[in-house]
Amino acid sequence: MKLSDKTLQYVDRLIPRYPLKRSAMLMILHAIQEDQGYISKEAIEWTAQKLEVTPIQVYEVVTFYPMFRQAPIGRRHVKVCRTLSCALRGAYKVCDSLQENLACELGHTSADGNFTVEFVECVAACGSAPVVMVDDKLHENITPEKAPDFAAKLKAETNATQPPSRY
């Protein structure tokens, strides 16, 4: 694992801000995941050393929180909210449509490695349901009717950019 200088500097600035080192756990794991795409066994050991805890104490956190993943995913992470307000407005149909149009099965990564489509629980944007998060951005009012166009735009946008070198 080779973390970027930016991430290393960030981590070193972050830890002393907390009264106890261990409190920086989630923030460090977020930073590693952003840098590496996922949290490897090596990353867990590195974090444990940084925070002066045992690797199992990091591992149990990584496995508890749904946002952390231990394997790489597609270049774009498509997260469809499935909880009540979104479901009432067609979230399941939106998900069907995204799976079909992005050629990606739910919970898997597309064959070209571009997309991972997942269901997530409520993301606190119920007034503009259904909502879809792509990476760190929220997209609102993605109705079943709008989903095919949304998928097409997402595909064009993804194809236009080079895959980041880490993959």
Place this chain on the structure above:
Amino acid sequence: MAIVERRIIYRNIDQPWYTTDIACYQRYGGYEVLRKSFQRKPEELVQEVKDSGLKGRGGAGFPTGMKWSFLDYKSGKPIYLICNADESEPGTYKDRQIIYKDPHQLIEGVVLSAYAIKAKLAFIYIRGEMFGGARILEQAIEEARAQHFVGDNILGSGYSVDIIVHRGAGCYICGEETGLIESLEGKRAYPRIKPPYFPAVLGLYNCPTIVNNVETLCQVKHILDMGGKEFAKIGVPGDSGTHIWGISGHVVRPGYYEIESGKGTVRDLIYEFGGGPPPGRSFKAIIPGGVSMKILRVGEKFKVKLPDGSPGEWGVLDIPLDSGSFAQCGTSLGTSGMIMMDDTTDMVEALANLNAFYAHESCGQCTPCREGSLWLKKITTRVCNGGGRMEDIDLVKNIADQIAGRTICAHGEAAAWPCQSNVPKFRDEWEEKIRAQMQAREHADGQPAARKGIRLV
């Protein structure tokens, strides 16, 4: 009755001229309350909050001033303030608007509250999915620090407090205050047992800690602006201030509306602001405040005590928009995130959707909740998939009854209440659905016919 918004917290939100930078906030009176209040003693500020009668806006509705008064100062340990910005209760999206559109209002509220309770350090625990929100808050804190509203020796008062923006990572249970504290300590978010772990005595690092919701801390700013007694005049006795109602689901105009507590009814809110049900449909059910609160079936009647003390009767749409009124109807306004369901909604699927949520979000610490929520999910999903049995109806209710009250934290109640209210109130629908499935199976050699799952539409 005509209903009008009274925007106090949301005064500037969504106004075309309003931006998130500190200059804009100050142009509209930002940080003036901070300047004014830092001339006063912290104890006076706490008294103002007590006088205001403010109830917390995170769902439980605990009086904020009373919570603050539980702080254990005698221990001599440092005091911590945590702003709970882990907005995860389905149906709720009021704090998101503040974080994304008026971050300085929150920061002013946090610094004022930290000063009032003499906190050494403040945290904003924001949910991990709000990537942008965390960046906006970080930037706002730096802007505020540059002008000495945050950090060392704030406005020359000798009081210092830093604010750390801490991101969660997708766990509903981190909204529970002791789960949040564990999470902030870098552990799994397993809620702590009370007693002894009342945060005001044994909170973060076993030090006295106050955890308040985003909206609550913003309300504090307005309390200190107008004075606690003046604030208490807003709304109705026992529930002062405004509520930010977020309406979603089957309604023409979903959105958020800030309304003085008790001024207006559910009907006013969902018809005048929400525009009523989609064309050609009618409302069937309403969940008043985040999905954990007990569901109301349109058409049911409640025997209540009217404000003048005389007995009366309300339908669901007649309920006034304040916490006491919802309590009289056997439910709660919770986080005031209202979800509407129209006559096309399959109530069994609606419950199955929620059961899947609670099964996913149970932290796994207490057996009744861990096992119970999973069984509730399995049973209701099976009914949605055509495999329903008549005894499932009582079974669901029975399991829920055995979760509520038997867990460390309120997630047990949150998982049980939707079942405990949905099943008896919509028993006719359950029976009809299951009877049809049993007949279909007879014709198909015992194989379930429908496999619709919990799609709702």
